[in-house]
Amino acid sequence: MNNKIFIFDFDSTFIQVESVSILAEITLADHPNKANIMKEIDALTEQTMAGLYSFSEALQQRLHLFSLHRTHIQKAIEILKTKITPSIQKNIAFFKQYANQIYIVSGGFYEIILPIVKSFGIQADHVFANHFYYNYEGKVVGLDTENPLAQDQGKIKLLKKLNFVPEHTTIIGDGYNDYEVKEAGLAGTFYAFTENISREAVIKNADAIIHNLDGLFLLSDIAYQPQDRNKKVLLLENIHESVRLFFQNKGYEVISEKHALPENELIKALSDIHILGIRSKTKVTATVLEHAPQLEALGAFCIGTNQIDLPKCQQQGIAVFNAPYSNTRSVVELTLAEMILLMRRGVALNRKLNQGIWDKSAEGAHEVRGKTLGIIGYGNIGSQLSILAEAIGMHVIFYDIEEKLPLGNARALSSMDKVLSRADVVSMHVDGRKENRHLIGKREFESMKHGAIFLNLSRDSVIDEQALLEALQSGHVKGAGIDVFPNEPHQSGSTFHSKLLDHDNVFLTPHIGGSTMEAQKHIGDYVSKNLHSYTSHGTSSGSVNFPQIDLPAIESDHRIIHIHKNTPGVLAKINGLLASFQNNIEGQFLKTNEDIGYVITDINHQVKDELIEELKKIPNTIKVRKLS
Numbered sequence: 001m002n003n004k005i006f007i008f009d010f011d012s013t014f015i016q017v018e019s020v021s022i023l024a025e026i027t028l029a030d031h032p033n034k035a036n037i038m039k040e041i042d043a044l045t046e047q048t049m050a051g052l053y054s055f056s057e058a059l060q061q062r063l064h065l066f067s068l069h070r071t072h073i074q075k076a077i078e079i080l081k082t083k084i085t086p087s088i089q090k091n092i093a094f095f096k097q098y099a100n101q102i103y104i105v106s107g108g109f110y111e112i113i114l115p116i117v118k119s120f121g122i123q124a125d126h127v128f129a130n131h132f133y134y135n136y137e138g139k140v141v142g143l144d145t146e147n148p149l150a151q152d153q154g155k156i157k158l159l160k161k162l163n164f165v166p167e168h169t170t171i172i173g174d175g176y177n178d179y180e181v182k183e184a185g186l187a188g189t190f191y192a193f194t195e196n197i198s199r200e201a202v203i204k205n206a207d208a209i210i211h212n213l214d215g216l217f218l219l220s221d222i223a224y225q226p227q228d229r230n231k232k233v234l235l236l237e238n239i240h241e242s243v244r245l246f247f248q249n250k251g252y253e254v255i256s257e258k259h260a261l262p263e264n265e266l267i268k269a270l271s272d273i274h275i276l277g278i279r280s281k282t283k284v285t286a287t288v289l290e291h292a293p294q295l296e297a298l299g300a301f302c303i304g305t306n307q308i309d310l311p312k313c314q315q316q317g318i319a320v321f322n323a324p325y326s327n328t329r330s331v332v333e334l335t336l337a338e339m340i341l342l343m344r345r346g347v348a349l350n351r352k353l354n355q356g357i358w359d360k361s362a363e364g365a366h367e368v369r370g371k372t373l374g375i376i377g378y379g380n381i382g383s384q385l386s387i388l389a390e391a392i393g394m395h396v397i398f399y400d401i402e403e404k405l406p407l408g409n410a411r412a413l414s415s416m417d418k419v420l421s422r423a424d425v426v427s428m429h430v431d432g433r434k435e436n437r438h439l440i441g442k443r444e445f446e447s448m449k450h451g452a453i454f455l456n457l458s459r460d461s462v463i464d465e466q467a468l469l470e471a472l473q474s475g476h477v478k479g480a481g482i483d484v485f486p487n488e489p490h491q492s493g494s495t496f497h498s499k500l501l502d503h504d505n506v507f508l509t510p511h512i513g514g515s516t517m518e519a520q521k522h523i524g525d526y527v528s529k530n531l532h533s534y535t536s537h538g539t540s541s542g543s544v545n546f547p548q549i550d551l552p553a554i555e556s557d558h559r560i561i562h563i564h565k566n567t568p569g570v571l572a573k574i575n576g577l578l579a580s581f582q583n584n585i586e587g588q589f590l591k592t593n594e595d596i597g598y599v600i601t602d603i604n605h606q607v608k609d610e611l612i613e614e615l616k617k618i619p620n621t622i623k624v625r626k627l628s
C-alpha cells in the first residue's frame with residue numbers, strides 16, 4: 001500500500017513508559033518529596049490520556065513540578081532507548097521498510113524522541129513534538145507554546161496542517177488525544193495500542209484494539225513479513241535474570257532453565273533455537289551442533305569456552321561469544337580468601353569447633369605476608385591476583401607459556417618447575433586447553449616445597465586429582481583450595497562425590513569462583529549485548545571464533561551476512577550475484593581468519609528470498625542470513 005500513512009504516538013506506545021515520568025525520576029532522584037510529586041505527575045498524565053483534563057494545562061503543570069536541565073534530557077534518552085516497546089523493537093524492519101509513510105506525532109518532546117526513533121529509519125521531518133526553551137546555563141525555562149502540540153487538541157491542529165488524505169491515514173496510540181484525530185475526521189482509522197497500557201475511554205472508541213504491532217500487520221494491507229517473530233533463545237544454567245528480560249524486551253522468545261542439559265536432552269531442545277546461552281557445565285559437542293539447524297550464535301556466560309567444540313561451531317557458521325573479564329575480580333577475591341584461610345589451618349579448626357572441640361593454638365598457622373605466591377598462568381586472573389597478593393605483602397613469581405609483562409614487583413620465571421619448587425602457595429590460573437590436561441600430577445606435586453598450599457580455581461582437567469589426594473595424605477602438600485571438579489553435577493541441589501571430601505585441610509567450593517551477583521550481572525549484560533548485536537546487525541566483535549567486524553546498527557540499508565570457508569574467489573561470486581539481481585552495494589566488509597570468511601554487505605534494495613537461495617549455492621558457503 002504505497003499511499004498509506006501510519007501515525008504513531010510516542011509515550012506508552014513507541015516506548016513502554018511516559019518520558020515525562022522518566023525526566024521527573026531523574027531530576028527528583030534526591031528530592032525528599034519525590035514520591036508525592038511522582039504521584040501528582042502520574043495522575044495528571046492519566047487524566048489527560050483518558051481525555052478527562054486539558055492537555056496543555058497538564059503539560060505545563062507537570063513541567064513545573066521539577067526543574068529540568070539539558071543533561072537530564074541526555075540521561076533520559078539513554079534510559080528510554082532501553083524501554084522501547086518489545087513488538088516495536090522486534091519489528092524495526094517494518095519501520096525501515098515504510099519509513100517514508102510513518103510519522104511520529106506526540107505531545108512529548110522532540111529532543112528526546114528524535115534520537116530514539118532515528119535508528120528505526122524515521123527521518124527528522126517525520127517527527128512532530130514539543131520543543132524546549134533553554135537559558136544560557138542549559139536549564140529548561142519553558143516550551144514553544146506556539147507549537148500546536150503544546151496546545152489542547154494539538155494533534156488535530158497539527159494533522160490539519162499536514163493535510164493527509166484521511167482514508168489513507170491510520171493513527172496508532174494509547175491516548176484519548178490519538179482517538180480525537182479520528183473523531184475530527186483527519187484519520188480514517190484509529191487503533192488503540194494496548195501493549196503497554198489499556199484505557200477504557202480509549203479502547204471503547206477504537207476501530208480495533210491491537211495488543212502489539214502484529215495486530216497492525218494483520219489488520220493493514222501491507223507487504224511486511226515480520227522477520228524475527230520466531231527467533232528463539234534458550235538460556236541454561238541459571239544465567240542472570242536480566243538476560244531473559246533483555247532478550248524479551250528485544251522481541252525474542254525466551255526459554256530459561258536453571259540447570260544444564262545432558263547431550264540427548266540438549267539435542268531435543270535445540271531443534272528450533274537461534275541463540276543458546278550456557279555457562280561452564282553444558283557440553284556443546286559436535287553431535288549437539290549437528291542437531292541445531294537454526295543455531296546462529298552461542299553465548300558462554302562465563303570466561304571458559306573449553307566446554308564448546310569451537311572448530312565445529314566455526315564449520316557450521318555459529319558465532320561464539322564469552323565474557324573474558326566480567327568475573328575476574330570475583331575469582332581473585334576467592335583465591336585470596338582461600339589462601340589466607342588455608343595458611344591458618346582454617347578448615348581443620350572450623351571443623352573441630354563445629355564438633356564442639358576448642359583448639360586455640362598457633363601451631364601450623366602462618367601469615368601470608370612475606371610468603372611467596374607462585375602463579376601458573378598469568379592471564380587476566382593470574383595478573384590481577386598478582387597485584388592484590390603483593391598489596392597484602394606477598395612476593396609473587398609466575399610462569400606463563402606466553403611472554404607476559406610482570407606487574408608491580410612480580411617476577412616471571414623461565415619454567416613451571418622453577419615456580420613450583422620456590423612457592424609457598426601455588427595457584428593455578430591456566431585455561432582449559434587440551435594440552436593442559438593433568439598439567440599438575442604426581443611429579444609436579446612432589447616438586448613443590450614441603451608444606452606448600454595448592455589452589456585450583458581454573459579448570460578441573462588441569463590437575464590429576466588422585467595425585468593431589470596422595471600429596472595431601474603424605475603431608476607434602478599441607479592444604480588445598482579446589483573450586484573445579486570432574487563430573488560436576490548438572491543441577492544445584494544434586495549430590496556430589498569427590499575423592500577430596502572430608503579432608504582436614506581442604507577447602508572445597510562448588511565452582512563458584514565467578515559466582516557473585518556483581519559478576520553474573522556484568523556477564524549477563526556483556527554477553528547478551530554481543531549476541532543481540534550479532535544476530536541483529538552482524539557485528540562479530542567479542543566473538544572467540546569469528547573474524548571481528550564491528551558495525552553500526554543498520555540504518556537505511558538492507559544487510560546480508562555471508563559466512564564461507566576461507567577460499568579465494570567467494571567475494572567475487574557474491575558480488576556477481578548481487579549485480580545480476582540489480583542490487584547496488586552501499587557498503588561491504590570482509591574479514592577472514594584461517595578457516596572462514598565473514599562478509600557483510602549493505603545493499604540498496606529489499607533483499608529477495610531468491611537472492612538468498614542463490615547465495616547459499618555459491619561453493620564453500622557455510623551460512624547466509626538476511627538482516628533487514
Ligand SMILES: NC(=O)c1ccc[n+]([C@@H]2O[C@H](COP(=O)([O-])OP(=O)(O)OC[C@H]3O[C@@H](n4cnc5c(N)ncnc54)[C@H](O)[C@@H]3O)[C@@H](O)[C@H]2O)c1
Nearest residue numbers: 303304377378379380381400401429430431457458513514
Ligand atoms: N572457578 C571459576 O569460577 C572460574 C571463573 C573464571 C575463570 N575461570 C578459569 O580460570 C582460568 C583463567 O582465566 P583467565 O581469565 O585468567 O584466562 P586467560 O586466558 O586470561 O589466562 C590464561 C593464561 O594461562 C596461560 N597458560 C595457558 N596454558 C599454560 C601453561 N601450560 N602454563 C603456563 N601458562 C599457561 C595463557 O598463556 C594465559 O596467559 C580459565 O581456565 C578459566 O576458565 C574459573
Ligand SMILES: O=C(O)CC[C@@H](O)C(=O)O
Nearest residue numbers: 279280281302303304514
Ligand atoms: O559460572 C560458571 O559456570 C563458570 C565460571 C568459570 O569457570 C568461567 O569459566 O568463567
